[in-house]
Amino acid sequence: MNTAESISDAKLNSHVTIQQTAKGRGVFATKKFAKGETVVVGILIEAVPERTISSVQMDFNLHINLDEPAIVTNHSCDPNTGVRNNQFGGYDFVALSDIEAGEEIVWDYETTEYEPIATFRCLCGSLSCRGKILGFKFREQILRDTYGQYIADYLKTQSK
Template structure:
């Protein structure tokens, strides 16, 4: 059940903080999150005319700008959240496992981007780092196997 509909948007991300990292600004948990718990709720600010390294893809021909803190949530090839479309025209970032207070919140950009230009040199430093993001188009089966339902809805319409 999605309980975010009854929560005012300003309170949705109150358990997060923005901090400087070696990669630039990032989003961090102020409390512990359990698997399946919504960590970040993003709100679409505007549609953008073309893909940029800061836009997020929500449909095959639609890229959008998201609000903070979502737009500051960094990529990882081994993230602690997956994405789920929400009623605000953006994504909810859902905990894939336990997230501790103080931990950086990350997501895999390839779970929303059909073709990605965002990360030409990955800085995630995970043991499963792919080096750069290419997009769902190039890693479809691996991403489906790894994230299940936690990929953009429009990508779920692709043949399996």
């Protein structure tokens, strides 16, 4: 059984849906999730030779493409999910607080990206918006303090 078959059999990601938003496509809960529950399972599609605007960083020299819905999960400076490396070569998006049905699933891009391909103006609109997405390199301590275990494994053990 290959990874795609095992994922299909497990019905992962069956309690979220992709919808169009003012910022593009996004992922939304179709049921209530409790704090600590896995909301989205991101599965490695392929490693990419160079990072792109939509790739996700897994190590200092490794960027990957994730499947849907993970790849269309949007950023927020005040996210309701954090990331955890998973057995599928990607990230699980884990509820940082209770998430209601109908709520958009969002995560903080700086918890995986050491230094993004470009500095982006943040469009999250949260009250705690940082204004720009700079990367873990520039906000290491605040991100460690805020998210604890919910950052990429490669960022937990070393700084570049």
